Amino acid sequence: MNTEIFDSAVPAVEVRGLTVKFPIRGGVFSKVKDFFTAVDDVSFTLSQGKIMSIVGESGCGKSTLVKSLVGLVPMTKGEFSLFGMPVKNGRAESTQKTFRVSDLVQMIFQDPFSSLNPRQTVSEILTAPVIARGFSFDESRSRALELLDRVSLPSGAMDKFPHEFSGGQRQRLCIARSLMVRPKVLLCDEVTSALDVSVQAQILHLLDDLRHDLGLSILFISHDMQVVRALSDDVLVMYFGHAVEYGPADEVLTNPQNDYTKKLLASVPTIRRG
Ligand SMILES: Nc1ncnc2c1ncn2[C@@H]1O[C@H](COP(=O)(O)OP(=O)(O)O)[C@@H](O)[C@H]1O
Numbered sequence: 001m002n003t004e005i006f007d008s009a010v011p012a013v014e015v016r017g018l019t020v021k022f023p024i025r026g027g028v029f030s031k032v033k034d035f036f037t038a039v040d041d042v043s044f045t046l047s048q049g050k051i052m053s054i055v056g057e058s059g060c061g062k063s064t065l066v067k068s069l070v071g072l073v074p075m076t077k078g079e080f081s082l083f084g085m086p087v088k089n090g091r092a093e094s095t096q097k098t099f100r101v102s103d104l105v106q107m108i109f110q111d112p113f114s115s116l117n118p119r120q121t122v123s124e125i126l127t128a129p130v131i132a133r134g135f136s137f138d139e140s141r142s143r144a145l146e147l148l149d150r151v152s153l154p155s156g157a158m159d160k161f162p163h164e165f166s167g168g169q170r171q172r173l174c175i176a177r178s179l180m181v182r183p184k185v186l187l188c189d190e191v192t193s194a195l196d197v198s199v200q201a202q203i204l205h206l207l208d209d210l211r212h213d214l215g216l217s218i219l220f221i222s223h224d225m226q227v228v229r230a231l232s233d234d235v236l237v238m239y240f241g242h243a244v245e246y247g248p249a250d251e252v253l254t255n256p257q258n259d260y261t262k263k264l265l266a267s268v269p270t271i272r273r274g
């Protein structure tokens with residue numbers, strides 16, 4: 001682990017005024033007619049070793065926000081730093097060292113079916129990110145075996161293909177793959193939404209264990225407010241691209257100040273007994 005190189009007092013992720021606009025095109029020549037603001041002037045801080053959840057209804061900009069951090073969509077405006085290092089052009093630079101954002105931050109998606117190449121074996125899927133970084137085959141394979149074990153999959157999984165696994169197992173594979181480069185931050189976008197309810201809790205426990213064991217910091221997107229309540233240190237509530245409420249989970253979820261947050265919490269189904 002490379003934790004020791006970072007001062008533990010600096011935040012894992014710091015975002016100021018993050019704005020993402022998508023061009024709206026039209027006409028015969030598909031000219032840009034206007035812009036749609038999907039994320040509007042959002043700021044937050046993710047402290048090291050913490051979980052911050054981003055909540056809000058579908059289409060409010062949650063995925064766009066986290067995708068812009070790893071360069072999957074371009075950031076229109078704003079400042080972003082990792083462990084105190086400003087990020088520019090996909091790189092986090094300090095006076096001593098430069099990191100690629102993908103060395104420090106990895107993303108896990110909702111759908112473990114489409115995010116794994118069906119033609120690659122687990123061994124190929126897991127080793128590819130580190131082989132691309134110059135690791136030898138043996139080093140890559142031993143790291144892959146270590147991570148398979150860490151996500152509770154048998155070593156025999158190495159020579160299988162994604163279709164041979166259940167949804168929950170595939171999400172474990174995605175988690176193992178994301179950890180191959182030993183990232184410090186995970187961005188989890190609705191990672192349990194496509195899974196059976198019985199499997200969801202296992203994946204959430206795994207993420208929470210990994211956070212403790214590996215000192216990960218996690219940005220967690222979910223529409224399940226019970227999960228958010230159970231896991232989060234901080235919560236950011238988004239509404240039409242804006243951050244309408246942000247703070248410690250206890251405060252935001254038990255004493256929301258914003259009308260939209262109140263509605264969001266009131267819409268959570270509760271099970272009444274008796
Ligand atoms: N590549 C894109 N081009 C244009 N509009 C997009 C693109 N990606 C997302 N959007 C729009 O941005 C808004 C936010 O989307 P998204 O971040 O996926 O929301 P969420 O994850 O909260 O459901 C939506 O209105 C969506 O249609």
Ligand SMILES: [Mg+2]
Pocket residue numbers: 062063064189
């Ligand atoms: Mg989304």
